Amino acid sequence: MKLAGIDIGTTSIGIVIVSSESGKTELVAIKANDAQLPSERSWERAQNPERIVEIVRELISGCGPAWSDVSAIGVSCQMHGMLYVDRSGRSVSPLFTWQDGRGDLMKPDSADTYADHLSKLTRHPMSSGFGLTTHYYNVLNDEVPADAAALCSIGDYVAMQLTGTAIPLIDASNAASFGLFSNKLADFDADAVARSGMNAAILPPVCAGTGIAGITPDGKQVACAIGDNQASFIGSVPDLIGTMLLNIGTGSQMSAYTEELEEIPGLETRPFPGGGFLLVGAPLSGGKSYALLEQFFKSVCLAFGGGTEAKDQHLYERMNALAEEVLNSPLNAGLGQLRVGTQFYGTRQDPFERGHIAGLSADNFTPGYLAAGVLTGIVDELMGFVHLLPENLRASLNKAAGAGNGIRRNAVMQRLLRERLKLPLHLAEAKEEACFGAAIYAAAAAGAFPDIHAAMAAMKRG
Template sequence: MQTAGIDIGTTSLCLIIADVLSGKALRTITRPNDAGLASSRSWEALQQPDRIVRLVQSMIAECGDEWRHVGAIGISCQMHGIVYVDGSGQAVGPLVTWQDRRGEELIDAGGSTYAARLEALTGYRLATGYGLVTHAYNAAHGEVPAEAVALCAIGDYVAMKLCGAAAPVTDASNAAGFGLFSLGAQRFDLSAMAKAGLDAAILPRVAGAGDTAGRTPDGKLVACAIGDNQASFLGAVKTLKGSLLFNIGTGAQVSAFSPEAMEGEGIEARPCPGGGYLLVGASLNGGKSYALLERFFRETCRAFMPEFGDGRSLYARMNELALEAMAEAGPDFPAGLANGPQVGTLLYGTRQSPGATGYITGLRPSNLTPKHLIVGWMNGIIEELLGFVEVIPQQLRAGVTSVSASGNGIRRNPAMRRLLQARLGQQLFVADVEEEAAFGAALHAAVAAGYYDDHEAALLGMHRGFDQT
């Protein structure tokens, strides 16, 4: 009665073995994702898919005798990116990740971008990094490998390799991340593909209810891979309904479960495993933006103190300084933030406005200090996420009974947690299972294997502890 959850993230990979009855994480293994590939094109973001497969296989091997008790495997993966595969199921090119920006390239001088053109042709909201935007660029430039017969998510590819399958099957949670996906029909929109001049034969089969990726040679069921946003939600909240999740990792998202697909400005509906949708506001900044501030401080230290060295991290000290500034504010916190630097942290733009930039205003002699800048920076990250909350339909916001937080950008940063809770004005819960996406994948595997009837039942059965901030 154990399941495994494997999360394939942009910067790290994780495997969790969970007890199906108690939800206890019996084994947790993490690896850096060192599959990145260098490129001469500044906008390109690539990883080596077979290196990722080998990393997954090494984590499984490390489990040793514990692995034989696992009955089912769930996979969570970074969304939007694509891998091309041939007729035998072998990758014939790199994984082009969600961070790739070829969709922002101009079709011709003074013309629109590839993402904007595809959006205009099809009527679907799209952005650079979406799999079919990437594919449209590749098709226009002759960069689709000649051997390619299908594209898929990296989680689909790992599932194929675990099962020895030759053709990918993709869950709707990943399929929708490619773009040109009809939420109502729960399938790719073939007429939209035709309008875009794209051959629909390249699309993977979308899994139906009860479909799985297959079984491993030793008989373990492998569930179809699900998006990491949906998996993190499953791994971080107490219940599906009534939960609001703030995730700050490499990027950042606000997510809420809805039985129906609803959308607002900057909010998209993403299929949720088992039915229903996550309403998601997704930031391209989040932890990436905070990492830029840490890099700025390190470069400043090296510029004035060459002996500082290259290998030191300043995150812990930055968090201490932020907590100091909050404590000094006393009863004026968080209202007093208006007297500090106001930081716009959109350094990587937004999906709707890729060219958006960051800014700092409100500087005074009293607040031009590292600690005040750090707090202002954190507040800018949170401000973008709170903006997404405001456009979630009112009837859904009114039903929120629990707010959770996840992701290393908030889990390892007590100052960020304190600031978010103060801005929300209500209790914030953090699951005691640190790798939420991997745990969510293990929970999904428990449903796919029939240990639970649905995901709501699995959330109640595989109960985790929650820390209150």
């Protein structure tokens, strides 16, 4: 049996074809996600869902004859963001992504932002970028399209377009990322939605267990789309139990699996496909904090006549080399290390918090120390969430898995994680972790294995 896994990321979209028997990845294809839409609103972040579907179809077309052997398709997608569809299942709005900032705007006649006001009304922690925070703003500002019949994630929308279905069916992993979700009920909190003044009729139904969203015209089963955090966990960890996942891409995440429902202040409890939960700490910083530093160095070069031909990857390689020299220097072992807070984009709890640099001296005011400080700051912010895990769960973790290009392509980041965690760091053999995880999930949803645990055990390659 051949499975396909599709991951719809913020900046790229990928597809893999995997054998259910060996777990071998037989095809990998990636395309840039160029669906970003310009906006006159500085806080708005939107993408064109029809362009995203077009890119997915281009990737499928590029699979050639291998596509005919695929029996089931799994879809993973960027979480939190949402779009509106009409009764025929067509998009009637952009995809408002997880980076959208309308929830951080001040609500008129209130001392609160829209997100804070919604949190108080519903007694659920809501952040800007959450699907229902975005919808709440749109409701209050008459920006919900007149023909909107339902809202859904971009993964749900791709599944709808592949199968021709008109009604979105959402997995709990994506539903929870919208906010106002009850882990106990495994459904949206209808009472909280009512307190907000929003109409719950626009919410999509939540699929139970390992659900199927529909069938393609050529007979392929399409699993309900799952969140990219959960898909990356499935595709990255050697075992569900005893492994922590650290994912550094555009943002960053710390995730640990638990079979029991636990609510920990400071951590998100996210439903896991097929049962159980992930305890997740999700800073807004990550790879984009290091990218911000790269842009700073590039602008310095340009400002002082360094030219415009520097290749991004070469600049990153030089930054990493300078950072490693610093980490190996005697000064770094004492008081000479720069301390960088990488909250350049705020935090989910406080969107107005900002980064900082401390410990500057005549000895460490250098590009190398700045690079090392930013990398260390990214890791330290993740470690703050690790320490929030329940002591019994933290004690049971005997290895860590690293995912995302921010880890995979950066040996200095890998070194810092190993030093801080004091655990072996496993890098998944599947380089497109979320795609691979989506394919594994599809195997379980299509009935090739009795559940997700069995599918993971059979299809893991390393």
